[in-house]
Amino acid sequence: MPRPGAVAKYQRFLLKKLLPACNTLQQARRELFWIQKELPSEQWKQACIQRGRHLMPLQYILGNQPFGSVNIKCRPGVLIPRNDTEEWCSELVDVFRGSDTFSVLDMCTGSGCIALYLATELSNVTVLGGDISQDCISLANENIDVNKDIIKGKIKVDSMDLFQPLAGDKKFDVVVSNPPYIPTHELEKQEEVEKSVRLYEPRLALEGDLPVFKAMVTYYIIPSQCKVFILEIGSREQGQYTRSLLDESWVVGLRLDSAFRPRNVIGFRTDIESSIKRKLMTTIIELFKKQR
Numbered sequence: 001m002p003r004p005g006a007v008a009k010y011q012r013f014l015l016k017k018l019l020p021a022c023n024t025l026q027q028a029r030r031e032l033f034w035i036q037k038e039l040p041s042e043q044w045k046q047a048c049i050q051r052g053r054h055l056m057p058l059q060y061i062l063g064n065q066p067f068g069s070v071n072i073k074c075r076p077g078v079l080i081p082r083n084d085t086e087e088w089c090s091e092l093v094d095v096f097r098g099s100d101t102f103s104v105l106d107m108c109t110g111s112g113c114i115a116l117y118l119a120t121e122l123s124n125v126t127v128l129g130g131d132i133s134q135d136c137i138s139l140a141n142e143n144i145d146v147n148k149d150i151i152k153g154k155i156k157v158d159s160m161d162l163f164q165p166l167a168g169d170k171k172f173d174v175v176v177s178n179p180p181y182i183p184t185h186e187l188e189k190q191e192e193v194e195k196s197v198r199l200y201e202p203r204l205a206l207e208g209d210l211p212v213f214k215a216m217v218t219y220y221i222i223p224s225q226c227k228v229f230i231l232e233i234g235s236r237e238q239g240q241y242t243r244s245l246l247d248e249s250w251v252v253g254l255r256l257d258s259a260f261r262p263r264n265v266i267g268f269r270t271d272i273e274s275s276i277k278r279k280l281m282t283t284i285i286e287l288f289k290k291q292r
């Protein structure tokens with residue numbers, strides 16, 4: 001049994017190792033709590049060094065990140081699920097809870113977090129997740145497997161390239177996506193993107209702009225004949241551009257996140273069920289006008 005003084009000294013030593021990656025002592029304490037909760041004691045020192053000196057994101061060190069009620073496995077090569085994404089998934093679940101059974105395409109599925117969120121919260125949904133990265137497909141399949149008792153076969157994932165048309169004549173009721181949307185010039189600016197993100201998270205998951213939204217509309221939203229879509233965006237311009245690609249049978253608007261930043265472009269066909277329309281309208285802050 002180590003002496004209390006020795007324990008406190010070791011805690012201070014670990015906190016010191018963590019501090020360079022944390023803005024505050026409070027944040028370092030929080031991270032140390034998770035390291036000590038999730039990892040065996042013989043890994044604590046190495047984990048604090050990985051985090052503090054090498055700036056590896058905590059989720060890659062712990063190997064998971066909670067997302068809604070699901071614990072999503074994380075590893076380098078696949079984007080860590082973000083709170084901003086969790087926030088809109090939770091609103092989407094409220095929109096569709098209790099509705100008729102519907103099918104979803106989750107394009108750019110990554111770890112599968114969005115698909116898993118929907119399938120664990122809703123009994124009336126089936127989801128196909130698509131991604132170009134084999135690392136993502138493998139991890140999404142692992143996440144599905146870990147949660148198979150809850151999701152009961154409601155999710156499948158498949159290799160898909162956003163810049164290639166949807167194969168076959170697959171139809172979906174809803175298209176959702178958190179695509180890569182950080183323009184190259186922003187990704188390269190030091191102050192715009194956290195260093196640990198630039199060092200460890202895959203560029204493939206981050207870099208993209210208007211062509212991504214063009215492909216999403218022309219290859220997936222229109223051909224799938226979906227009635228609702230919700231796409232994560234990085235700027236209002238990306239939302240307005242998405243609007244410009246769709247005809248007048250669509251209502252398209254902007255959703256802000258809880259920090260009041262443009263976070264989603266949401267679209268629905270004018271003929272969808274009125275209760276869904278009403279709920280979607282409560283999440284939209286501004287309707288995009290179709291520019292001529």
Ligand SMILES: C[S@@+](CC[C@H](N)C(=O)[O-])C[C@H]1O[C@@H](n2cnc3c(N)ncnc32)[C@H](O)[C@@H]1O
Pocket residue numbers: 079080081082085107108109110111112113114130131132133136160161162163177178179180181204205206
């Ligand atoms: C921002 S991440 C989102 C991952 C996950 N949906 C999430 O919210 O955490 C974007 C994802 O798009 C995938 N991706 C990038 N280019 C793609 C393409 N051309 N076709 C399909 N997926 C692509 C990346 O592999 C990555 O998993």
